Amino acid sequence: MAVKLRLTRVGSKKNPIYRVVAADERAPRDGRFIEIVGRYNPQSNPSLIELDEEKVRTWLEKGAQPTQAVARLLKAKNLA
Secondary structure, eight states, rough: OOOOEEEEESTTTTTTEEEEEEEEETTTTOOSSSSEEEEEEETTTOOOEEEOOOHHHHHHTTTOOEHHHHHHHHHHTTTO
């Protein structure tokens, strides 16, 4: 099972809020996930990025691959 750190969309229409989750790469974008590791709100100014650093590091050590969007968030928080 290949695990990815990726964004899952929550929130209402035209008001996107995202969770950063560890999920099986075969699962749909807003489908099953293994664990929530943070959240991202691009609507606030400045954008809100909350990550549980311990969980993120644990998943990266286990071999989870971040998507491009999550990699940018990790770089912004100096975790990558």
